[in-house]
Amino acid sequence: xxxxxxxxxxxxxxxxxxxxxxxxxxxxxxxxxxxxxxxxxxxxxxxxxxxxxxxxxxxxxxxxxxxxxxxxxxxxxxxxxxxxxxxxxxxxxxxxxxxxxxxxxxxxxxxxxxxxxxxxxxxxxxxxxxxxxxxxxxxxxxxxxxxxxxxxxxxxxxxxxxxxxxxxxxxxxxxxxxxxxxxxxxxxxxxxxxxxxxxxxxxxxxxxxxxxxxxxxxxxxxxxxxxxxxxxxxxxxxxxxxxxxxxxxxxxxxxxxxxxxxxxxxxxxxxxxxxxxxxxxxxxxx
Amino acid sequence: xxxxxxxxxxxxxxxxxxxxxxxxxxxxxxxxxxxxxxxxxxxxxxxxxxxxxxxxxxxxxxxxxxxxxxxxxxxxxxxxxxxxxxxxxxxxxxxxxxxxxxxxxxxxxxxxxxxxxxxxxxxxxxxxxxxxxxxxxxxxxxxxxxxxxxxxxxxxxxxxxxxxxxxxxxxxxxxxxxxxxxxxxxxxxxxxxxxxxxxxxxxxxxxxxxxxxxxxxxxxxxxxxxxxxxxxxxxxxxxxxxxxxxxxxxxxxxxxxxxxxxxxxxxxxxxxxxxxxxxxxxxxxxxxxxxxxxxxxxxxxxxxxxxxxxxxxxxxxxxxxxxxxxxxxxxxxxxxxxxxxxxxxxxxxxxxxxxxxxxxxxxxxxxxx
Amino acid sequence: xxxxxxxxxxxxxxxxxxxxxxxxxxxxxxxxxxxxxxxxxxxxxxxxxxxxxxxxxxxxxxxxxxxxxxxxxxxxxxxxxxxxxxxxxxxxxxxxxxxxxxxxxxxxxxxxxxxxxxxxxxxxxxxxxxxxxxxxxxxxxxxxxxxxxxxxxxxxxxxxxxxxxxxxxxxxxxxxxxxxxxxxxxxxxxxxxxxxxxxxxxxxxxxxxxxxxxxxxxxxxxxxxxxxxxxxxxxxxxxxxxxxxxxxxxxxxxxx
Numbered sequence: 001x002x003x004x005x006x007x008x009x010x011x012x013x014x015x016x017x018x019x020x021x022x023x024x025x026x027x028x029x030x031x032x033x034x035x036x037x038x039x040x041x042x043x044x045x046x047x048x049x050x051x052x053x054x055x056x057x058x059x060x061x062x063x064x065x066x067x068x069x070x071x072x073x074x075x076x077x078x079x080x081x082x083x084x085x086x087x088x089x090x091x092x093x094x095x096x097x098x099x100x101x102x103x104x105x106x107x108x109x110x111x112x113x114x115x116x117x118x119x120x121x122x123x124x125x126x127x128x129x130x131x132x133x134x135x136x137x138x139x140x141x142x143x144x145x146x147x148x149x150x151x152x153x154x155x156x157x158x159x160x161x162x163x164x165x166x167x168x169x170x171x172x173x174x175x176x177x178x179x180x181x182x183x184x185x186x187x188x189x190x191x192x193x194x195x196x197x198x199x200x201x202x203x204x205x206x207x208x209x210x211x212x213x214x215x216x217x218x219x220x221x222x223x224x225x226x227x228x229x230x231x232x233x234x235x236x237x238x239x240x241x242x243x244x245x246x247x248x249x250x251x252x253x254x255x256x257x258x259x260x261x262x263x264x265x266x267x268x269x270x271x272x273x274x275x276x277x278x279x280x281x282x283x284x285x286x
Numbered sequence: 287x288x289x290x291x292x293x294x295x296x297x298x299x300x301x302x303x304x305x306x307x308x309x310x311x312x313x314x315x316x317x318x319x320x321x322x323x324x325x326x327x328x329x330x331x332x333x334x335x336x337x338x339x340x341x342x343x344x345x346x347x348x349x350x351x352x353x354x355x356x357x358x359x360x361x362x363x364x365x366x367x368x369x370x371x372x373x374x375x376x377x378x379x380x381x382x383x384x385x386x387x388x389x390x391x392x393x394x395x396x397x398x399x400x401x402x403x404x405x406x407x408x409x410x411x412x413x414x415x416x417x418x419x420x421x422x423x424x425x426x427x428x429x430x431x432x433x434x435x436x437x438x439x440x441x442x443x444x445x446x447x448x449x450x451x452x453x454x455x456x457x458x459x460x461x462x463x464x465x466x467x468x469x470x471x472x473x474x475x476x477x478x479x480x481x482x483x484x485x486x487x488x489x490x491x492x493x494x495x496x497x498x499x500x501x502x503x504x505x506x507x508x509x510x511x512x513x514x515x516x517x518x519x520x521x522x523x524x525x526x527x528x529x530x531x532x533x534x535x536x537x538x539x540x541x542x543x544x545x546x547x548x549x550x551x552x553x554x555x556x557x558x559x560x561x562x563x564x565x566x567x568x569x570x571x572x573x574x575x576x577x578x579x580x581x582x583x584x585x586x587x588x589x590x591x592x593x594x595x596x597x598x599x600x601x602x603x604x605x606x607x608x609x610x611x612x613x614x615x616x617x618x619x620x621x622x623x624x625x626x627x628x629x630x631x632x633x634x635x636x637x638x639x640x641x642x643x644x645x646x647x648x649x650x651x652x653x654x655x
Numbered sequence: 656x657x658x659x660x661x662x663x664x665x666x667x668x669x670x671x672x673x674x675x676x677x678x679x680x681x682x683x684x685x686x687x688x689x690x691x692x693x694x695x696x697x698x699x700x701x702x703x704x705x706x707x708x709x710x711x712x713x714x715x716x717x718x719x720x721x722x723x724x725x726x727x728x729x730x731x732x733x734x735x736x737x738x739x740x741x742x743x744x745x746x747x748x749x750x751x752x753x754x755x756x757x758x759x760x761x762x763x764x765x766x767x768x769x770x771x772x773x774x775x776x777x778x779x780x781x782x783x784x785x786x787x788x789x790x791x792x793x794x795x796x797x798x799x800x801x802x803x804x805x806x807x808x809x810x811x812x813x814x815x816x817x818x819x820x821x822x823x824x825x826x827x828x829x830x831x832x833x834x835x836x837x838x839x840x841x842x843x844x845x846x847x848x849x850x851x852x853x854x855x856x857x858x859x860x861x862x863x864x865x866x867x868x869x870x871x872x873x874x875x876x877x878x879x880x881x882x883x884x885x886x887x888x889x890x891x892x893x894x895x896x897x898x899x900x901x902x903x904x905x906x907x908x909x910x911x
Contacts, residue, residue: 004370010370033468037369038607044613044615044618067618068620069622074297123615136598144737148772149767152756152770155777156763159762162641184620186622205608225776225777231633246625249625263622
């Protein structure tokens with residue numbers, strides 16, 4: 001694909017996206033409108049993340065792409081291949097070695113460093129969207145910090161279900177100013193949003209970019225008497241025995257037997273290589 | 287026993303190879319050429335050009351072939367290609383009054399300078415399957431005549447001469463570019479028209495139809511519908527004048543809509559506008575109706591809460607490439623989100639059961655619900 | 656004592672038509688001002704100008720704020736004005752549905768203003784919601800029901816609870832009993848009178864119903880064609896109307 005520029009986008013477009021990224025970093029949690037381009041992959045499949053990654057990558061970078069925590073899900077494979085072809089950058093599955101990580105729906109288990117950038121794919125950037133569908137209204141609510149409605153939603157959850165019933169895309173309050181959608185990561189990942197790495201969020205179809213600079217205060221919305229809880233399946237990983245990782249549930253047979261495995265495939269692999277074993281590790285050929 | 291799913295890359299490659307085979311179909315049947323698609327499926331080609339926002343019949347035909355006839359997929363291919371093209375500049379506005387019309391009809395006047403020209407239309411054909419076409423016979427040549435020379439004036443110009451139709455004030459302001467700036471609301475009419483002309487034909491049709499059925503009815507007459515070729519001119523700064531860079535075929539529709547008036551303003555007709563690449567009557571009429579519905583505020587009408595009056599609703603949902611991408615993305619893995627909901631629902635059920643159990647044990651105590 | 660609200664020379668035009676013109680009055684703490692007039696008299700326009708829903712073309716609406724004393728709310732920044740309208744101000748709409756969130760439970764409706772000003776304890780919010788349901792005579796078992804399941808009178812009482820929960824100092828009411836059955840109106844008026852006295856509320860009530868002002872308002876302004884034709888103590892104006900239009904209003908009520 002030599003006929004395309006480095007990382008597919010032309011330099012003019014990349015500059016425009018970089019300006020949006022810098023603005024986003026300067027105003028943490030604020031959604032910066034940007035003139036999203038039509039990418040050669042469908043909207044909703046990571047076009048925002050891909051554009052942000054394209055504007056972020058340099059030839060020296062090492063890229064990791066995950067979807068649902070795994071490097072081998074089809075869309076992750078497809079996006080990684082896209083950048084291998086258009087940017088020729090090195091790619092890796094090891095979180096440690098990556099300088100740029102594009103992700104859909106997860107934050108890696110390994111602690112990210114200051115010299116790393118994580119790029120999230122975002123379907124709906126507006127945390128208020130399902131309370132108020134109008135962009136004209138939600139922008140006003142953000143600018144006036146009118147977030148009462150957000151807690152009304154949590155109040156309704158508790159009054160109906162006895163608990164806050166948001167399990168993913170759990171809204172956060174960034175730097176005591178903006179309510180932000182952390183993309184559909186499970187709420188288990190929310191505490192990791194206060195991290196050392198730069199976090200960039202790209203929503204292609206909705207034409208928005210936002211960011212969290214390193215070491216920024218990020219608070220998950222809750223009530224004093226119903227505090228936020230980062231939950232996961234109450235199991236250990238059946239392959240590597242990890243107790244602290246987010247787990248996928250896999251149906252193993254017709255009888256409905258289940259096993260639980262790390263959703264972060266690289267984390268699981270590295271633990272197994274270090275000799276950790278889970279309940280079913282002995283039976284596992286992989 | 288359990289082996290994590292691996293080899294995604296190989297699976298993807300195989301799937302794509304199979305797709306290519308399916309696209310070709312049975313190899314003992316002759317392959318379609320791009321020229322065949324361009325010439326014989328020209329309305330499909332027109333639609334792909336219009337919604338792909340790129341006037342190039344050969345590329346549109348290629349996209350249709352590659353997309354196995356899925357026109358939204360073809361539009362997507364064109365859009366993705368279009369984004370990578372360098373911008374040399376913007377053309378001057380096309381002069382549709384100078385159009386060499388293949389078709390030109392008015393529903394408001396029986397006759398007018400330039401006449402009623404039916405042109406190649408499905409109108410008044412009887413929709414009977416023509417089995418002769420299955421026999422691959424030659425078509426009879428259509429009778430010909432000398433084309434009328436000279437410009438065909440717009441019907442609305444006659445109404446404007448009488449000052450009985452709302453004026454469209456001329457402006458030399460450069461309109462915004464939908465593909466270069468993020469859409470923000472409230473929008474402007476040029477951006478609305480850009481969005482509608484590349485919007486999904488089915489969506490725009492549905493919106494227009496809803497206005498006819500009473501959801502913000504604005505009673506439209508097709509003042510004029512014309513199809514034909516227009517010259518595209520571009521200013522070349524080095525030359526200091528404009529030169530022709532080519533010719534495109536467009537369909538233009540101007541509707542004459544219900545009049546309004548007030549104590550200070552005499553009653554006058556209003557208008558809606560549609561302009562679409564290629565021959566696309568349905569789309570251009572629909573576009574004009576939706577354009578008119580969206581102008582309620584400018585024309586001092588009431589917001590009736592109808593979908594077609596709601597700029598943010600119409601423009602946010604008209605683009606089929608956006609819509610289909612987001613719709614189809616829900617087939618991508620969502621294991622992680624689903625798992626978190628699964629855990630939550632299990633927990634809530636457990637807690638509800640515990641509450642019920644404790645209520646049965648102590649019937650006097652009231653639960654929190 | 657300083658006035659809580661000083662309205663000075665308010666004027667609002669719709670093109671060439673006058674909405675209201677040259678309206679001025681002072682409102683003191685714990686005082687209720689009634690504004691009467693037929694529809695089109697400009698009373699709702701005036702109310703919306705005062706409450707910040709409409710931008711007046713001229714005039715001042717000076718409110719005695721807790722922090723900075725008297726401030727003109729017309730020239731205030733929008734965030735400041737919005738802050739006022741969810742803390743010290745309240746607005747009761749004629750149609751309860753305009754002032755409620757119909758897809759949210761009664762408790763959530765009452766709790767919204769508390770959460771908007773930073774209350775973050777679910778138990779406390781719910782406690783106050785239940786307390787307020789009691790004060791507006793709605794059974795506490797309805798706390799998780801949506802207002803769409805409520806009768807018109809209940810919806811209006813819920814709207815009042817939702818507005819008063821943050822202890823506002825000034826309440827604007829637009830025909831609060833309009834559209835309700837007569838028996839329901841009487842109960843609502845009783846309730847409002849009790850709350851106004853008990854909380855020492857100041858209020859501006861717009862209505863075309865003289866019974867409402869007789870019961871609730873200390874003072875009265877009569878509006879016609881966009882301006883005030885008569886003003887004074889409620890009993891005085893109603894018992895001894897001076898202006899011909901007021902006389903007509905009063906006599907037409909007596910005939911009924």
